[in-house]
Amino acid sequence: MELKQYFSQLKGWGTNGIGTWFDPAGSVDPFSTDPLYRWARARPIEEWNRKRDLLIVAQKEGLATTLCITPNVVYIDQLQSELAAEANRGEYIGPNLCPSNPEARRIILRNCENMFRFLAEGGVKLNYILAALRDFGGCGCSDCEPWMNTFLELWEEISPLMLKYHPETKVQFCTWWVSPEEMMFLTEYLEIKQPPWVDGVNASMGYDIELPEFSLPPGYRKTAFFHISYASGHSDKYGVKGAVVAPKRLEEICRRLSSSGYQGYQAYSEGIFEDLNKFLVSRLGEDATQDAKELVREYCRSQFSTSPQDTDLLVEAIYAMEDLQNEDGEKLACIFGGIGRKYNLADNWRYAMLEVRAQVAKLEHEIGTEQEWEKAITELKPHDQGEYILRLEKLIEERKKILVHLERNVYRVGVQNHVMIIDYDYQPFVRWRENRSQDKLQNIGGEFEV
Numbered sequence: 001m002e003l004k005q006y007f008s009q010l011k012g013w014g015t016n017g018i019g020t021w022f023d024p025a026g027s028v029d030p031f032s033t034d035p036l037y038r039w040a041r042a043r044p045i046e047e048w049n050r051k052r053d054l055l056i057v058a059q060k061e062g063l064a065t066t067l068c069i070t071p072n073v074v075y076i077d078q079l080q081s082e083l084a085a086e087a088n089r090g091e092y093i094g095p096n097l098c099p100s101n102p103e104a105r106r107i108i109l110r111n112c113e114n115m116f117r118f119l120a121e122g123g124v125k126l127n128y129i130l131a132a133l134r135d136f137g138g139c140g141c142s143d144c145e146p147w148m149n150t151f152l153e154l155w156e157e158i159s160p161l162m163l164k165y166h167p168e169t170k171v172q173f174c175t176w177w178v179s180p181e182e183m184m185f186l187t188e189y190l191e192i193k194q195p196p197w198v199d200g201v202n203a204s205m206g207y208d209i210e211l212p213e214f215s216l217p218p219g220y221r222k223t224a225f226f227h228i229s230y231a232s233g234h235s236d237k238y239g240v241k242g243a244v245v246a247p248k249r250l251e252e253i254c255r256r257l258s259s260s261g262y263q264g265y266q267a268y269s270e271g272i273f274e275d276l277n278k279f280l281v282s283r284l285g286e287d288a289t290q291d292a293k294e295l296v297r298e299y300c301r302s303q304f305s306t307s308p309q310d311t312d313l314l315v316e317a318i319y320a321m322e323d324l325q326n327e328d329g330e331k332l333a334c335i336f337g338g339i340g341r342k343y344n345l346a347d348n349w350r351y352a353m354l355e356v357r358a359q360v361a362k363l364e365h366e367i368g369t370e371q372e373w374e375k376a377i378t379e380l381k382p383h384d385q386g387e388y389i390l391r392l393e394k395l396i397e398e399r400k401k402i403l404v405h406l407e408r409n410v411y412r413v414g415v416q417n418h419v420m421i422i423d424y425d426y427q428p429f430v431r432w433r434e435n436r437s438q439d440k441l442q443n444i445g446g447e448f449e450v
Helices: 002-013 042-060 102-121 147-165 180-193 247-258 272-286 292-304 308-322 326-342 349-367 370-379 382-410 424-449
Strands: 017-020 064-069 128-132 170-174 198-204 221-227 265-268
Touching: 002 042, 002 272, 017 042, 017 128, 042 064, 042 102, 064 102, 102 147, 128 147, 147 170, 147 180, 170 221, 180 198, 221 247, 247 272, 247 292, 247 308, 265 272, 272 292, 272 349, 292 308, 292 349, 308 326, 308 349, 326 349, 349 382, 370 382, 370 424, 382 424
Parallel strands: 017 064, 064 128, 128 170, 170 198, 198 221, 221 265
Antiparallel strands: none
16 A cells, blocks of 8 residues: 555646565575475565565556566575686676576576566556666686677566566666776677567666766667756765755756756665755756756655745755755754744654754764764863763763664665665774774783883
């Protein structure tokens, strides 16, 4: 019911499709019958069921459906050292197999067929496959280089399996982390091979706002792929501190797209924390000449029912969040706290994410940085140093409680992995405190020996 309501709202804003992917990095193969992993399969089976339900709900709402695949990323019970991929271009590599290895290739193709069959048996009729080269994905061994060629050859084997279960599906090649040289290989492939199962290229601008410049053969669509899960400052991303908003950046991107020959775009999302960004790219996708600030104002009025004066105050606070400085946190926390109490918005999840982001900025300003801790410690007398560290610990604990509330009660998720770890920024303080304690013990030991 919640998905239906949310997708219906997204459609009303202007969204015309929903995509998802299954991240196998932390799961065993749910389609395997190996009794060794029978207990570990329960969670990935449930997750696949949820992915299928998500696509079914989107389909029933009249939204196009997409499944994202980086094909040589495999389940952890399939990862063997003799089959593993090598690092590509010196980048971090995930649980990847080398498709130039025949056994690894069989595993990759079997995984793809299992995905296609499972979704089709559940009633999903995919419109698109978003085929990504890497992140994870990729292999840098001599047999796989250049990786783009190996990737395209692999998809020539995957596409018949796709069409077997989803005959109307088209592939969009996503160029996230793709080099200009690899783009040349891709466009040449489309020119020479002219595969009928390809829709076109979903061109990525990475973390920039500059659009890739390239042309495609007739019959293939040129669309864009951009990230809405970070603010203008790339360090503020993935909702680990609350809402992430980027009205200025997204307005610029959408305006550039509307006048550049692109035929649409896909906005990449990591969760509900950038709900405002979804609203903006949906509305700007219909008409990129709209003023983003007016759209943010519309969002605040419709979601929070605020007065014109308070709406203006919220809009300015939201714009300040795009390039958020921690020293502005106290002011923003006062604004969001006051309006939240005035309009009884404690149970409004959209508002809660914004308010938490301001509260975290305020606390982080009070906590300070390692450089500030070190300076303060050296200026304090020994008997005052413990009190100073205790004050920092209390502030960090307060920050942690806010983030636990965000994760459990607002996002309503469990423990997160990878870049989604909520309290990752707590670790520098832990290391600093341990180092200070170690230094103190060494000094005490030295005095004792004398």
